[in-house]
Structure formats: C-alpha cells, structure tokens
Amino acid sequence: MALSQPAPTGISEVQKKPFPIKNIVTSLLPLLLLALFWAEHTLLPDGQMFTKRRYLAESFPFLMGLYLVTFGASFYRKDFHEKLTYQAPLIAGVIGFLMLWDVVTLKLGLLPLPQFPSPGAVIAALIADxxxxxxxxxxxxxxxxxxxxxxxxxxxxxxxxxxxxxxxxxxxxxxxxxxxxxxxxxxxxxxxxxxxxxxxxxxxxxxxxxxxxxxxxxxxxxxxxxxxxxxxxxxxxxxxxxxxxxxxxxxxxxxxxxxxxxxxxxxxxxxxxxxxxxxxxxxxxxxxxxxxxxxxxxxxxxxxxxxxxxxxxxxxxxxxxxxxxxxxxxxxxx
Amino acid sequence: MSVATLEQRAVSPAAEEAGRIVVKDVNRIFRQEAGPDVIALDQVNLEIEPGKFYSLLGPSGCGKSTLLRNIAGLDHVTSGEITLDGEVIDGPHFLRGLVFQQPTLFPWKTIEQNVATGLEARGILKEKGHEVQEYIRLVGLEGFEKVYPHQVSGGMAQRASLARALVNHPKVLLMDEPLGALDAFTRMQMQEEILRIWQDRGTTIVFVTHDIDEAVYLSDKIVIMTPRPGKIQEVIDVPIGRPRNRNHPDFWRIRSHILKIFGFSPEHAESYQI
The missing domain is CATH 1.10.3720.10 (MetI-like)
Incomplete structure (x- = not known):
C-alpha cells in the first residue's frame, strides 16, 4: 500500500486539446449574426411607418451579453462546449432568418400590413399582452x-x-x-x-x-x-x-x-x-x-x-x- | 471451504423429489379445414421415472414437441391422459417448467427480472426473492443482472431462460430443443451446463432433440419417435457412466443402433482404410 503511486496522468494531458480553434469560431457565429442584425435594424431606414419596435432594438446588447456569458461558461464544461458548438450554426440561422424577416417587412415593406408585421412588432405584442x-x-x-x-x-x-x-x-x-x-x-x-x-x-x-x-x-x-x-x-x-x-x-x-x-x-x-x-x-x-x-x-x-x-x-x-x-x-x- | 460449499448448495433439491410422469394411451389429432387430419400422437404410452434424464428423439413431425407441450399442459390430448405423480395434467403449472428453443425472454425485463418472473407471477417474490441471485449464479450470469435481453448473446439468453424455469423448483423440467438455435461450440458448452445443473438439482428432465449425439451424450433413456403417425418406436437405455466420452465404443454402439432404427446404416457399408 505504501508503495502505491499516483496513476500517471501523462496520456490524458497529451490528448487534451479540448477547445479547437475551429469550434470556437463556429460557436461565435450567433454573436456575429446578432451584431449584423443589430446594425441592420438600427442603421437601415424604415420602410414601414408607425410600428412598435422598442423592445427589439433594446434587446440586442442584452442578447449579445447573454450569449457571451454562455460562450464563456462553456469553457468550464467540455460536453456543454460541444453542445454549444453543435447548436451554434442553427442559432445563427434563426437569427439570420429574423434579420431577413425584418428587412422584408420593416425595412423594405414588401409584405402587406397588418397581416405581416415585423419581428419587432410581434415581440412588442408578446410583451404588451x-x-x-x-x-x-x-x-x-x-x-x-x-x-x-x-x-x-x-x-x-x-x-x-x-x-x-x-x-x-x-x-x-x-x-x-x-x-x-x-x-x-x-x-x-x-x-x-x-x-x-x-x-x-x-x-x-x-x-x-x-x-x-x-x-x-x-x-x-x-x-x-x-x-x-x-x-x-x-x-x-x-x-x-x-x-x-x-x-x-x-x-x-x-x-x-x-x-x-x-x-x-x-x-x-x-x-x-x-x-x-x-x-x-x-x-x-x-x-x-x-x-x-x-x-x-x-x-x-x-x-x-x-x-x-x-x-x-x-x-x-x-x-x-x-x-x-x-x-x-x-x-x-x- | 465448507461454508462456501454450503452456500453454493443453498438452493436445496428437496422440493424436487418425485416427478413421475405417466403417459397413457395418448392420441392427439389435429383437425385441418383443408386436407386430411394429422395424427401427431398415435396411441402413445410412456412412463418417465423421477430424477432421470429423458430425451425424446426423432425427425421433425414425429410428435416429440406435441408430446412435450401436452406434458407442459399447453396443448390438450384428443384422448388418453398424462399424469404427474398421479395427478392428471389439464393445464400449465409452475411445477412443470418449460424451456423453448428460442429463449423467449421478456424484452422489457432485465435478466434479473426475467429470472424472477415465476416468483412474481405466483406472488411470492418478497419471500423467495433472494433465490433469484442464486439461480443467476447457478447458470453463470453473475454481473448481467441489470442487463436487458437484447444485450446478451443467444447462449446467455438461453441460460437465463433456464434459470427462469428453475426458480420455481419444478418437479419436471421440459426442454423443447433448447440448444437448437445455438452454434456447435456454445451447444456443447450448454450440454455440460445442463448436465451439471441436472446433477445438482435432481429434477426430472424431458429433453426434446433431433440430434442423435446430443441425446446419447445427455440421456439416461432415449425415447425414439417416428413420424406419420407420430408414435414411440423404442425406448433405449443408455447405461454409460458420466462424464461421457463421445468417442468411446459404447457411445458409438448406441449411436449406431439409433441410426439403424432410422434407416441410416447401410447393410453393406464400405470399409475405409486410412
């Protein structure tokens, strides 16, 4: 018993490279899309008038912060990091879709109102009601x-x-x-x-x-x-x-x-x-x-x-x- | 040392005394809507002595499985009767355990729960539950208690189904080609296991097979059956001590006698000189 040594840890240390750079880039995609959406939403001139959109505009910094915190936290748990990397393109896709929706409705006014409101209006309705x-x-x-x-x-x-x-x-x-x-x-x-x-x-x-x-x-x-x-x-x-x-x-x-x-x-x-x-x-x-x-x-x-x-x-x-x-x-x- | 032996023997064979089966004038006719009636059993008479290993041997269609199913109580004779220790059999009973060719384990139960089925069904799981582990050990499945049937091999599944039948302390163990679905090596290994368990438990065994070597290797008595109509041709004594040697002249003598009954021994065989 006295002679027993701690198990060698060398092997696991050699294999350990838990956060490849490719994964990190992938999991930052949603952040990039959020930034794009934010820019699109605030910088492009509105095509539709009189739409409520206060909540959406205000939520961007909050959403980006939330994602950053999640992203940071993922470095503490390898399985969670892998999950996030796996889901990141999908999340980015959803944000991209919302941005497209915003462009088509609020910015360009291609879809008829009131049947097709902008995402900001839907969020406003959700919160107001x-x-x-x-x-x-x-x-x-x-x-x-x-x-x-x-x-x-x-x-x-x-x-x-x-x-x-x-x-x-x-x-x-x-x-x-x-x-x-x-x-x-x-x-x-x-x-x-x-x-x-x-x-x-x-x-x-x-x-x-x-x-x-x-x-x-x-x-x-x-x-x-x-x-x-x-x-x-x-x-x-x-x-x-x-x-x-x-x-x-x-x-x-x-x-x-x-x-x-x-x-x-x-x-x-x-x-x-x-x-x-x-x-x-x-x-x-x-x-x-x-x-x-x-x-x-x-x-x-x-x-x-x-x-x-x-x-x-x-x-x-x-x-x-x-x-x-x-x-x-x-x-x-x- | 002696304590360990006692523990291994804790499943007492006392409950399996007796186990005498008498088959008297049994006929079983399957009526068919199209075509002639099939006589599966024609005037079958047989007495199975307690504690002995009997094999029912014959080609398919000879009625060996039908006879076994009738002893199990899963089928009903057309005429005649079958008794176990004097009582007429008219339905399944836990004292007549049955092992099928397919393990037929319940896929939704773990190995342990499968083995415990008999106790659960009879409502005595609480009192006798401790025996489940002993039977799992008896068939060599320690460590697989919590595993589901689809996760084990065919041989292991068949061991589990053997343990499931044994947990009820049956007087008679009925086995319907239990090794038929296994590969040759697993099969020989399982033959040893069955012999070991039989010697340990002293239960009467009725073993259906169409493998002549298997019958000679395992049995005290071999019941030879022939088809169309299914009937008993001969009951052969196998007075060879155990463990048996498959290459012993006595083994070959009995084997060739059986082959002759089925007509597989030509009168003038070539003699090979190597």
Whole structure:
C-alpha cells in the first residue's frame, strides 16, 4: 500500500486539446449574426411607418451579453462546449432568418400590413399582452392536460379490454370503427348543448380526440403480442391478471406510445378549434379575438406561444417514452 | 471451504423429489379445414421415472414437441391422459417448467427480472426473492443482472431462460430443443451446463432433440419417435457412466443402433482404410 503511486496522468494531458480553434469560431457565429442584425435594424431606414419596435432594438446588447456569458461558461464544461458548438450554426440561422424577416417587412415593406408585421412588432405584442397571454396559456393547458389524461385513462383500458376479451371486442369495435373516424371537432355543436359548461364540453372533446387513437393502438398492440410470451408466463404460474397486466400490457407499450403521440396531435387540433368556437378563454380564443381586432402581431405572438407549448408537450411525451421503453434502446432505431 | 460449499448448495433439491410422469394411451389429432387430419400422437404410452434424464428423439413431425407441450399442459390430448405423480395434467403449472428453443425472454425485463418472473407471477417474490441471485449464479450470469435481453448473446439468453424455469423448483423440467438455435461450440458448452445443473438439482428432465449425439451424450433413456403417425418406436437405455466420452465404443454402439432404427446404416457399408 505504501508503495502505491499516483496513476500517471501523462496520456490524458497529451490528448487534451479540448477547445479547437475551429469550434470556437463556429460557436461565435450567433454573436456575429446578432451584431449584423443589430446594425441592420438600427442603421437601415424604415420602410414601414408607425410600428412598435422598442423592445427589439433594446434587446440586442442584452442578447449579445447573454450569449457571451454562455460562450464563456462553456469553457468550464467540455460536453456543454460541444453542445454549444453543435447548436451554434442553427442559432445563427434563426437569427439570420429574423434579420431577413425584418428587412422584408420593416425595412423594405414588401409584405402587406397588418397581416405581416415585423419581428419587432410581434415581440412588442408578446410583451404588451403578456398578462392576457398567460391567462390564455393557463386555460389551454388546463383543458389540454385534463382532456388528454381523461383520454388516456379511458383509452388504454378500453384498448386492453378489446384486445383481451373477444366479447368486448365484438361490441366495441363496430362503435369504434363507426364513430371513431369522425373528427372530435365535428361534435362541437352537440357537446356545447349536452354539457352544462363550455369548459366541460371542451374537456370532453379533447378527451374524445385523444381516446380514439390511443384505444386503437392499444388494442392493436395487445392483439399482436406473441403467443409464446403467454405460454412461457403460464408455465411459470401466471394468472390471467398477471398475463394482462404484466405480459400483454408491457409487450404492447411500444404500440400504445404510437397511439399516445397520435392522440396528442389530435388533442392540440381539437383544443384550438374548441376554443375558437365555444370557449371564452385559451390560446385559440386569443387568436380569434386578436384577429377580430385585426391585431395580427398578436396573432403571430400567439402562434409562437402555441408552438412552444405544443412542441414542449410533445418532447415531454418523448421523454416519458424514452424512460418507459428504455428496454427498447438498441432494439429499435429512433 | 465448507461454508462456501454450503452456500453454493443453498438452493436445496428437496422440493424436487418425485416427478413421475405417466403417459397413457395418448392420441392427439389435429383437425385441418383443408386436407386430411394429422395424427401427431398415435396411441402413445410412456412412463418417465423421477430424477432421470429423458430425451425424446426423432425427425421433425414425429410428435416429440406435441408430446412435450401436452406434458407442459399447453396443448390438450384428443384422448388418453398424462399424469404427474398421479395427478392428471389439464393445464400449465409452475411445477412443470418449460424451456423453448428460442429463449423467449421478456424484452422489457432485465435478466434479473426475467429470472424472477415465476416468483412474481405466483406472488411470492418478497419471500423467495433472494433465490433469484442464486439461480443467476447457478447458470453463470453473475454481473448481467441489470442487463436487458437484447444485450446478451443467444447462449446467455438461453441460460437465463433456464434459470427462469428453475426458480420455481419444478418437479419436471421440459426442454423443447433448447440448444437448437445455438452454434456447435456454445451447444456443447450448454450440454455440460445442463448436465451439471441436472446433477445438482435432481429434477426430472424431458429433453426434446433431433440430434442423435446430443441425446446419447445427455440421456439416461432415449425415447425414439417416428413420424406419420407420430408414435414411440423404442425406448433405449443408455447405461454409460458420466462424464461421457463421445468417442468411446459404447457411445458409438448406441449411436449406431439409433441410426439403424432410422434407416441410416447401410447393410453393406464400405470399409475405409486410412
């Protein structure tokens, strides 16, 4: 023990050249684009008059500072530095696109107003209407999660029962085949009458939209489970309950997840349409309300917020799937 | 030293006493919508003694797998009956463990969870969970407990499926061409493993194979089956001590006897002089 020496570190030091100059140049691209955008935005004469753009002009030094800090911090973590280097061209591309948008709208006035406002106007709308937007987001998320969870809660058991019991399948599959393909949004007039409040009606519609694909894919997943899994489980002493919950269900989970993604997509669509037509709150309602006042900057702002919410929800579901189906890693390419 | 031996033996073979299977006048006919009925088993009678290693040997279509599936309780005889220690078999039971040609591990479970399936299914995982590790050690899969089936080789997967069947302390271990999907080297290695585990556990084994050498190497008794209709031709005793030598004259004598039954020994063979 006393003779033990510290492990030689020479090898790792020879190999160590963690921040190649090429990477550093690449990760500075967004900064360059930001500077270009700033110059373009402040120096070129405006083609459109009377547009609000205070926030965008003021945000440049702040954004550049933020990126510089991130860039500096990346030298402390090699993996973060690599990530930043990887993402930098994309970030630069987004900034470039915004700059182009600014040139085409604010500077040259090539696109008609009020339908196509400049990025500065959209940002201004986003900030000016933040409070209303937050309330709308809160409402939409409530509807979305409430309805979607309800759809899951009914869809998975329905699918399991249909896949397992032929008698349940006999009665339910015609109903599913006949009624399922109707878009949930087509039920809006009926749902608004049947349910005491438009909130409940919307919850029902979103749940219905999610329920159909989830049920179908769970059903198909359960019916396609290889018989040999059941045979093995039965020789190991499995009860019917075990066969359903611990063999059929996990074996069909990959298919169930396909259904949950499809269900999520139609939930979004149903949510927005339900809010456009009936409910007096939420993102869909906000879009139609802004349109009513011809405030297209607000419409664009709302679309931007929706993109964030929906893509965020979708990536959340991806995360859940990767967690649950960790056993598929390497088995299936995704 | 003695402590280590005790630990290795901790999985007591006491539970696997008995294990006598009696197959009586069994017929199994598969009715087909198109074409004639297939007689998979024709008037089969067989008595399998407890603790012995039996092989069911024959070409494909001879009904060996059908017989095994009926002992497992996964198939139903058309007439006749099969009993285990006097009780009529009419469905699968954890005391009759089954190993398929394909490992059929549950891909969503780790090796450890796969081995534990029998205990979990019977609701005794809490009390008997500690035995899972012992069986993983018995089949030589230490260190692979947390690994998923697709990450291990075919031989390792088959070991895991063997451990999964053994964890229930079955009276009878039914093996349906368990080594058929393995390469020749892994196969011989697994034959040794199966013999070692059988000698350690004392479980009755019924082993389906179409490999004559494998049957002679492993079995106490070889049940020769022939197809169309599937029936038992002969039950051959293999009175050779273990470990067996594949090149011993006794081994060759039994081997050539079996070849003759299947008609693979020409009357006037050329004699080679090298």
């Amino acid at each position: 933040a409070e209303v937007l937050f309330v709308s987001i809160y409402h939409s998320l409530g509807l979305l999660f409430g309805g979607y969870l309800l759809g899951l809660l009914f869809g998975i058991p329905t699918g399991i029962l249909m896949g397992w019991f032929s008698s349940v399948n006999y009665w339910l599959s015609p109903i599913l085949r006949f009624i399922g393909p109707i878009p949930a949004t087509a039920w809006i007039p009926i749902a608004m009458v049947v349910f005491p409040s438009s909130f409940q009606a919307s919850i029902f519609l979103v749940a219905l939209a999610a329920w159909f694909p989830i049920t179908i894919m769970t059903w198909s997943g359960i019916s396609n489970v290889s018989n040999s899994y059941y045979e093995v489980a039965r020789t190991l002493g499995a009860s019917t309950r075990y066969l359903i919950l611990k063999v059929a269900l996990p074996a069909s989970l990959p298919s169930v997840f396909v259904g949950t993604f499809m269900g999520l997509g139609s939930s979004f669509a149903t949510l927005v349409v339900a809010e456009l037509l009936g409910v007096k709150a939420g993102m869909g309602w906000y879009v139609s309300w802004a349109q009513g006042w011809a405030e297209y900057a607000k419409v664009w702002a709302a679309l931007f917020v929706m993109a964030i919410i929906f893509s965020g929800t979708t990536s959340l579901l991806f995360k859940v799937r990767d967690r649950v189906l960790v056993w598929q890693k390497g088995l299936v390419k995704w």
